[in-house]
Amino acid sequence: MDYRSLLNEKQYEAVSTSSQYVRVVAGAGSGKTRVLTYRIAYLISEMGVRPNQILAITFTNKAAGEMADRAAKLVDEVLGYTPRLNISTFHAFCSRFLRMEAGAINFPTSFTIYDEDDRGKLLKNIGVELGYKKGDSFIKEASQYIGRNKTKGLYPEDITIKYERFPNEKKCLEFYKLYEQRKNDMLAMDFDDLMLRTIQILEGSDDIRRKWAGKFDHVLVDEFQDTNDVQYKLMKLLMRVDTCLYVVGDPDQTIYTWRGANQDIMLGLERAHENVETIVLNENYRSTKKILDAANHLIAHNKKRIPKDLFTSASDGDPILSSCQPKGEDEATWVASKIAQISRENRNEYGEPIFNNIVVLYRASYLTRPFESAFKDRQIPYKIYGGVRFYERMEVKDLLAYFNLMLNPKDNIAFERIINVPRRNIGDTSVDRIREEANQAGLSEYEYLCRIGEYMEVTNIPTRVIKKAAEFIAIVEDTKIKLAEKLEVYSEVLKKFVDEIGYMDYLREDEDPDEDRIKNVNALFDDINNFIDKNPNAEFQEYLQNVALLSSQDDISGGNFVSLMTIHIAKGLEFDNVFIIGMNQDVFPSMRSLDDNGRDGAEEERRLAYVAITRARKRLFCSCNESYSYITDSKQTPSQFFKEAEISLPRTSYYSTSSVWRSSGYGNQSSYGGSKPRPGSSYFGDGNAPDPFEKPKPKPAPVTTATNGITDWKVGDMVEHGKFGKGKVIEIISDKIIRINFDNEGIKTLLGSHPMLNRIKSEGGDA
DNA sequence: TCCTCGAGAATTTTT
DNA sequence: TTCTCGAGGA
Numbered sequence A: 001m002d003y004r005s006l007l008n009e010k011q012y013e014a015v016s017t018s019s020q021y022v023r024v025v026a027g028a029g030s031g032k033t034r035v036l037t038y039r040i041a042y043l044i045s046e047m048g049v050r051p052n053q054i055l056a057i058t059f060t061n062k063a064a065g066e067m068a069d070r071a072a073k074l075v076d077e078v079l080g081y082t083p084r085l086n087i088s089t090f091h092a093f094c095s096r097f098l099r100m101e102a103g104a105i106n107f108p109t110s111f112t113i114y115d116e117d118d119r120g121k122l123l124k125n126i127g128v129e130l131g132y133k134k135g136d137s138f139i140k141e142a143s144q145y146i147g148r149n150k151t152k153g154l155y156p157e158d159i160t161i162k163y164e165r166f167p168n169e170k171k172c173l174e175f176y177k178l179y180e181q182r183k184n185d186m187l188a189m190d191f192d193d194l195m196l197r198t199i200q201i202l203e204g205s206d207d208i209r210r211k212w213a214g215k216f217d218h219v220l221v222d223e224f225q226d227t228n229d230v231q232y233k234l235m236k237l238l239m240r241v242d243t244c245l246y247v248v249g250d251p252d253q254t255i256y257t258w259r260g261a262n263q264d265i266m267l268g269l270e271r272a273h274e275n276v277e278t279i280v281l282n283e284n285y286r287s288t289k290k291i292l293d294a295a296n297h298l299i300a301h302n303k304k305r306i307p308k309d310l311f312t313s314a315s316d317g318d319p320i321l322s323s324c325q326p327k328g329e330d331e332a333t334w335v336a337s338k339i340a341q342i343s344r345e346n347r348n349e350y351g352e353p354i355f356n357n358i359v360v361l362y363r364a365s366y367l368t369r370p371f372e373s374a375f376k377d378r379q380i381p382y383k384i385y386g387g388v389r390f391y392e393r394m395e396v397k398d399l400l401a402y403f404n405l406m407l408n409p410k411d412n413i414a415f416e417r418i419i420n421v422p423r424r425n426i427g428d429t430s431v432d433r434i435r436e437e438a439n440q441a442g443l444s445e446y447e448y449l450c451r452i453g454e455y456m457e458v459t460n461i462p463t464r465v466i467k468k469a470a471e472f473i474a475i476v477e478d479t480k481i482k483l484a485e486k487l488e489v490y491s492e493v494l495k496k497f498v499d500e501i502g503y504m505d506y507l508r509e510d511e512d513p514d515e516d517r518i519k520n521v522n523a524l525f526d527d528i529n530n531f532i533d534k535n536p537n538a539e540f541q542e543y544l545q546n547v548a549l550l551s552s553q554d555d556i557s558g559g560n561f562v563s564l565m566t567i568h569i570a571k572g573l574e575f576d577n578v579f580i581i582g583m584n585q586d587v588f589p590s591m592r593s594l595d596d597n598g599r600d601g602a603e604e605e606r607r608l609a610y611v612a613i614t615r616a617r618k619r620l621f622c623s624c625n626e627s628y629s630y631i632t633d634s635k636q637t638p639s640q641f642f643k644e645a646e647i648s649l650p651r652t653s654y655y656s657t658s659s660v661w662r663s664s665g666y667g668n669q670s671s672y673g674g675s676k677p678r679p680g681s682s683y684f685g686d687g688n689a690p691d692p693f694e695k696p697k698p699k700p701a702p703v704t705t706a707t708n709g710i711t712d713w714k715v716g717d718m719v720e721h722g723k724f725g726k727g728k729v730i731e732i733i734s735d736k737i738i739r740i741n742f743d744n745e746g747i748k749t750l751l752g753s754h755p756m757l758n759r760i761k762s763e764g765g766d767a
Numbered sequence B: 001t002c003c004t005c006g007a008g009a010a011t012t013t014t015t
Numbered sequence C: 001t002t003c004t005c006g007a008g009g010a
Helices: A009-016 A032-045 A061-079 A090-105 A116-129 A137-151 A169-185 A191-204 A206-213 A229-237 A263-267 A289-299 A328-345 A365-377 A394-407 A412-418 A428-441 A445-450 A463-485 A490-500 A503-509 A517-534 A540-549 A591-613 A640-644
Strands: A021-026 A054-058 A086-089 A112-114 A188-190 A218-221 A244-249 A276-281 A321-325 A358-362 A382-384 A562-566 A575-580 A616-625 A718-721 A725-732 A737-742 A746-751 A757-762
Touching (some): A009 A032, A009 A276, A032 A054, A054 A090, A061 A086, A090 A206, A090 A229, A112 A116, A112 A191, A112 A540, A116 A137, A116 A169, A289 A591, A289 A616, A289 A640, A321 A328, A328 A575, A394 A412, A394 A463, A394 A490, A394 A503, A394 A517, A394 A540, A428 A445, A490 A503, A490 A517, A517 A746
Parallel strands (some): A021 A244, A021 A276, A321 A616, A382 A562, A575 A616
Antiparallel strands (some): A718 A757, A725 A737, A737 A746
């Protein structure tokens, strides 16, 4: 492959360097991902590195998947085979590591991963256990204390308090201890544990460390500016003296310091290693000149940075449009009218308006509300990312909790989530009692109920509850046996289970026209099928662990709709048309960030705005409003970022009293949108009309053909199963799942590609 | 145990 | 403006 012709000079230099330590400072839109992808391909195709000697770390699972696909394709073009690449997030890497090595710290490899929601519940339980009320502010304080220490890599045993640095420090530490203890009892890990336990194991055993550091000759890290100290430590543990390190990032895009990101790691890399080669990519291929100018102007206000102006040879492009409207609804109307116009100008081959090159970005999720209704009124299809994600939906979480409980009976959080869902008349009081007694017996809540017979003398749990619980346990245990046999399709066993416990009926009763709960449940089963299909040898446990690690960006899939997301989620993405909304002082930059972290906070907010602006390829729109703020108890004012980015803000508001903004600047601001939006009214319909644009559903992952086994089943095929014997195909449920009537075993639902399944005679002829 | 209602609080970003 | 919590009644 002619790498030289596919890359510009700097990019080629970065891709082909042979230095051991390389730092690529890549400005927004300079082809950062391209460089990393080509680097991986180059290592394999030109430098003879074996694919499994490379470890690449990205920020999201989605980025990992894309990079793996693209690099694999490149290698395939040159060498004619598709390599298996180790590309994942830090967390996913650790999860895989722990599945193999957790035994070293006496932890089972079938641990459960707790997400933020589970973690919050556990913390609340502990708070109540310690005698605080549910909403007590101390629980919040302790939770933050725990979070802070974990991002620093400190477990309770690493902390000693000589004198309290703040009033409740000792109490917080006690809380932290209890949290860790309870979590360990339940064989669970939170996100931080994944990293910290991995480090613990690597530090604790030379053998294991040698084994893992021996695997990788090349470690590559994307978005390196957002690496935190714990992640960096882990990286170093995975490296030998001769391991090559290749990091790519942009210090101006550090937006995760609140999660421990430390841009000094990137800036000070030469202090850690000798002979670091630094390559700067500052030609932007993404945005128009006007957009880039705004970004450069803005970021120049930051004091703590290495000056690095992006340049482009692109044309000026359209002017940046801005607007300040009286109310949030008016701002939404303004945006909606612009979107309607853009989509009218961009039509696909069938003449339908195109929405998928449009994104609406904001600082905080609560800002989306008026926009949702404005889009609905105007029949603009949209999808919100990072709100409630698919895997966080109530019904999906319920089912995952059931499944988790099956694999890990010690998981009290899962147990408490579902013991009364659907209603079994086991209320809070009973659950409290179960928790208390289980604690005393030294068992998990589920285990305690399983063995309640041994405790009949002492228990205070009403017999009514015990009876109900016993029914429930019977179904769970029965399903566990079926799952362990692995003979029937996983999802089918689970489906039966879900029916048996009456969950589907419960969903149907509780029908909420806005929520497609039942469809979501089916989508979950599809998802499980897909996973098992793609990873035929994987344990179901792995699916559950994977699911917990998925992030908001991961379910970003194509479709013709406007995307709405926070700027944090938008990191790494790009769109033709970008709207930045809610650009009000104290909202963006956020007052809280300024309060908490002073000037550093302000600089991070500015970097965030920089990220937002540089997402845009062709057109940029910035808006704010002057509505009343509950936070400051006063009217809102435009963000300082307008001035700093030198984006002029026209006086469109007739309520405006304090407009200090220039009304001239880049062209005629109001000509673009046509007529002035009418506050409070919509252009289409009466608001009661049915929404013709269904909210897009999570798309089932693309159908993959099974790696082994038969996929082209037909009704009437005769089969032989390694365990069930002979039978006949009676129904094709989907392209993967079939129903077979076995001579001796009756009707079973199976995965068509199941290795135990063989066709002995095809319908109408020999196999 | 569950449901309803009213008061009150709270609005950041996420692997 | 919207969600959460707790009290009180069925």
